[in-house]
Amino acid sequence: MTHNVLVVDDEPKLCDLLASALGQNSIQVFTAGNGLHALxxxxxxxxxxxxxxxxxxxxxxxxLLAEIKSRFPQLPVIVMTAYSTVKNAVQSMRNGAFDYIAKPFDIDELDITVSKALQFRDILKDNQRMRAELDEHQQIDSLIGDSPSFRRVLHAIDSVRESNATILLTGESGTGKEMVARAIHKHGNRADKPFVAVNCAAIPEGLLESEMFGHRKGAFTGAVADRVGRFxxxxxxxxFLDEIGxxxxxxxAKILRALQERVIEPVGDPRERKVDVRVIAATNKNLLDAVANREFREDLYYRLNVFPIPLPALRERVEDIAPLARHFAHTLGATAGKxxxxxxxxxxxxxxxYSWPGNIRELQNCVERATIVASGAVIExxxxPAYLFASNAGTSGALVTEGSVPADLEAALAEVEKAYILAALAQSNGVQAAAAQLIGISERSFWYRLKKLGIHVDKIVR
Structure with a gap:
């Protein structure tokens, strides 16, 4: 396992010496010439x-020690001093230092002290991961349902969880793609190893390569130190590569090479690094359409689509709404003391x-609001939320019933579209970016529809 160690000293030669000594032990060394640079x-x-x-x-x-203990309380600090007196050592330990070493120091002694500090850090990280898994327990347990469409998902998870095959999760926004990815990881043969999630749509394009593969110090403006990428x-x-589309x-092309050859190249570093990663990708787009439109590489699509798992929308598994709602009410109510x-x-x-355009995410949000409002043991x-009924009323007149055809198709479709957008805005408290995510479209497309339909967000009644 690679560890990242930051050496802070105003003597560049000492920084280089420590980087050379520590680098022999699978340690990546960052350096800083002063406390401000270190922060x-x-x-x-x-x-x-x-x-x-x-x-x-x-x-x-x-x-610097005081600042680190304030901002990063669980980060161990070893203090170096050429003025190694009992007073300085005691003071540093009282202020939160893990240990201290005296200059000039013995390399073997340094290795022992650093090894103990990193073991301590690993224990803290393991504890944090276990706490995070407990926090995620609610989400993983939310793989609830007995509908035929969801049983197929559970069967697929059970079939693939022990393999190292690349998985492509598809489905609308809010259908639980990350939940499924975490469940596959937790119940697979890599459960004791890291689960790293990346939202490909949330990272600026100019930073995405560095985020994925890392970079070397000086590779570009602002690269003040080496960085380890997500791979x-x-x-x-x-x-987990969310929103891969x-x-x-x-x-x-670089993601494709990483999947095919299991090697990466950090930005600014010609040396290849081998990686052993199980990739789970997810998208709410139709990637075959994107391939046809030359927006997505065909070879990458087939490399990702080794084991596809389509997730059904909540409206396609209506029989699962009640057990999911009860589960959310139980867990959210317990958190609120109800x-x-x-x-x-x-x-x-x-x-x-209700049609649930935001799927499971929207259902959980709805139940959470209900648990806050409800005064009794039964949620009435x-x-x-009122938008459940407003949306139903708003769309019922626009839907085609047996034996009827709308006189103006465009107007009827506009009414349906408007009802969905108003429901999403109501659920998101008027936050347009969140509303766009709920109904699975981009923010730019959402803004266009607001203008086209004459919807003024500041006039929406919540």
Missing amino acids: KVLECEDIDLVISDWRMPGMDGPQ MQADKGTL EMPLALQ RFTGFSAEALQAMAH EEDL
């Missing part, structure tokens, strides 16, 4: 250990008749 590195990089000089110009060792972070574990074409026994028949009927129809 900038800590804000950008995932550092496991800081080794800092005691006396430095500007922000000295004690000041290396997920080594031996699982890399939004990845720029230029980077798709105990719910279930939903009234009228409330369940209202939820079953009036406890549900």
Whole structure:
């Protein structure tokens, strides 16, 4: 396992010496010439250990130690000093240092001290991961349902979880693609290794390559230190590439090479790095359409589509709405200190008749609001958000019934579209980006539709 260590000293030769000594032990070394520079590195990089000089110009060792303990309380710090007195050592330990070493130091002694500090850091990270898994327990347990379409998903998960095959999860926004990816990882043969999630649509295009593969110091403006990319972070574990359909074409070729040859090249570093990563990709786009439109590489599509798992929309598994809603009410109610026994028949009927454009994510949000409003042990129809009923009423007149045809098709479709957008805006409290995500379209497309339909967000009644 590779660890990242930050060495802070105003003597460049000492930084180089420590980088050379520590680099022999699968340690990636970052360096900083002063305390302020060190804090900038800590804000950008995932550092496991800081080794800092005691006396430095500007922000000295004690000041840096205080800042680290304030901002990164679980990050171990080893203090170096040529003025190794009992007083300095005791003071540094009292202020939160893990240990101290005296200059000039013995390399073997340094290795032992660093090894102990990194073991301590690994224990803390394991504890954090276990706590995170407990937090995610609600999400993983939310793989609830007995509908035929969802049983097929559960069967697919069970079939592929022990393999290393690349998986492509498809489905509308909010159908639980990341939940499924985490369940596959947790119940597979890499469960004790990292699970690293990347939202390809949330990272600026100019930073995406560095984010994926890492970079060397000085590779571009702003690259003040080496950076480990997501592929290396997920080594031996699982890399979840969400919204893979939004990845720029230029980077798709490099992702393809990483999948085919299991090697990566950090930006600014010609040396290849081997990686052992199980990739799970997800998209709400039709990638075959994107391939036809030359927006997505055909060879990458087939490399990703080794084991496809399509996730059904919630409206396609109506029989699962009630058990999912009960599960959310139970877990969310417990968090809020409330105990719910279930939903009234009228409330369940209202939820079953709603189209849920935001799918499971929207259902959870709806139930969370209901648990806040409800005064009794049973969640009633009036406890549900008003947009459930407004959307149903707004769309019912526009839908085609047996034996009827709309006189104006464009107007009828516009009414349906408007009803969905108003429901999404109501659920997202008027936040347009969140509303766009709920109905599975881009923000630009959402803004265009607002203008086309004459919807003014500031006039929406919530």
